[in-house]
Amino acid sequence: MAVNEKGILNRLYFIAGCMFIFGVAVVFKLLSIQFLQGDKYRAMAQERIVKDVVIPANRGNVYSANGNLLATSVPKYDIRIDAITPTLKTFEKYLKPLSDSLSKYSGKSSSYYQKEIRKARANKNRYYLLARNIGYSDYIRIRNFPLLNLGAFKGGLIEEQTTKREHPMGGIAQRTIGYERFDEKGNVTRPGIDGAFGEKYLRGKPGKRKKQQIGKGQWKPLSDANEVEPKDGKDVYTTINVNIQDIAHHALLEQLEKYKADHGCVVVMETKTGEVKAIANLGRNSLGNYYERRNYAVWESHEPGSTFKLMALAAALEDKVIDTSDVVDTKKGRLTFYGKHVDDSNHKGYGKITVSKAFELSSNTGIVTAIDHAYKEKPSKFVDRLYDMSLNEKLGLPIIGESSPIIPDPRIKNKRWSGIALQWMAFGYGVSFTPLQTLTFYNAIANDGVMVKPQFLKEVKEFDRVVKPYKVEVINKQVCSKETVAKVQQLLKNVVEKKHGTGHRLYSENFSMAGKTGTCQKDYRDKEKLNYISSFAGYFPADNPKYSCIVVIHEPEKGIGYYGADVSGPVFKKIAQKIFTDTPIIDEVESLKVKRVSTEKEYESFYKIAQTYKTIMPNVVGLPAMDALVLLENMDVNVKVKLDGRGIIKEQSINKNVKLKNNQTIVLKAS
């Protein structure tokens, strides 16, 4: 192209045109961002600096009946170190003292920590874990260790706080207090009270609020009020009594350890209200230590064995087909039905005895003979009577995982019924109940026939306001007639009081109790695996019962012992004794003004002597030493009194009516 004016102009137009198109493109892009994609980008920008913050609601606390904390949420801390932040100089200077302190805290060697932290620095680890899930006092302690006390920017300290559910009572009643736990998939496990009432009361509702970022990782609320106010969870007051729980827990633990048993449980229930005062469930881990493993009392349905004889006998007495005074033949300790044997534990029987004695001795043959005789024509009548006593229904507990009771029924075809079902039921086989279900029936007997539902909660509170009180719930107004109740109450009392009773070893002169022992075989189909369940169910005091209690211990070591009275009985007795010694005996007197003629007279004569003898010696022979001392020391002259003995004065060294001088010594002899 020629270099002339036109050529230059053309080039100028071309450049200008290009720049114009570029400008248009820029404007177009701007407009497109602003208007076409504007909404999207604006939303993105909003998200960066403004967010909806969920305000978590505080979870409610679980309290015991007397206001002790059983479960609460507390902050826990993880402590980490950023191994690169400290300068080489500070790092080298403080590494050893830090490792020493850490070693003192955790028990691991100091050189271990030195090596690990050095390795973390070499690997450029900015997030090396020192301690996880520690409580406040440990957190403060670690934070003050050398290097870490320099803080985040110089020492590389990283602290993270999370909220954890804590049981201040430790392992005691842990399974019943429970928790609510969510895993990554959103599944919930919720044992115990904390779990059962989590959704309804404890959890509360989280709130929401818009917040804007302002730096230092802080967010500032955008508006005055929360968009959604968080609602804190309500506090749940359980019926558990910490003192009784403590006794029950440790008494059970002691027996489990003594008999090397697999697991066991205790429940203490208030008779009138059904309030569960204590519930302990201990199972053994692979190391042989016991801990609250599962809620056996609520969950584990098992064949009750002899403790079921109470239900069987109550049914028969109610149907008036047996009376306690009827005589049964224990047949040398063995009965045979369809080739299967019912044996007595002494293997020789007790001869001909009354039904009541058969119960007190816990004679299998005696009770089976009686029940077989009464119901063999129409076993469904027996089953119906058990139904009438509400034994076939679940208790409907709030705690999740209650098993259904099992009672074989000839009219239901489920292979549970057989030719020997009735006879085996009579001594507690073929049927199955959880400890709490068995206890509920025993409690009904203690409560004169009124069956009440076991209660775990007393009330739900929001601050000091009661949101929901829990009242007594009656399951069955009268499980059996008053006469039947009176009869079986007497039997239960005899088990402990009578010399021949299976529970007589638990007898104590100081306080009364009533109950039934149970020694039940478990896994009996295979002789190799045969084990025992030792139980004791009953109530105390025997008259006007206050509490009922069941103790069930599974698989005690056979070599050490397995009878209900030996293994489980002592736990029952310990609880009964404790409650007895903790309840003061109250004596009421009408008034403090008690007049006793002799006391009045003594006082009068004392007063007279005190008024008359000021400087001369009175006759103090015959007076108590205390009185004589008071008289002589309060005279107008200062005398020294030497006293021999402590009772009534026999001799005085200075005779009556002799004038006394200052600083004179009087010797008194007392018996």
Place this chain on the structure above:
Amino acid sequence: MILFISGLAIVMIASSHSADKKVYETARLKNEVNEMRSAFIDGRSKLMQLKMESAVVGKMKEKGLSPSVIPPKKIKVKSQN
């Protein structure tokens, strides 16, 4: 006019800063509350372990004390003039 507006602007900036400060303050206090709470529970839990009867019985055994086997007696005076 300009002075007035800039005056307003200064007030606005100052108040927004003071609001920010309050947020930091609440965050700090919240942390403190958490720490206090944590300390309280820590202490409470230790106390509960210590005051439990079984713990007391264990400690007193060394001194030769054991719980009584008979209940305490309480004398109640009905009328007092």
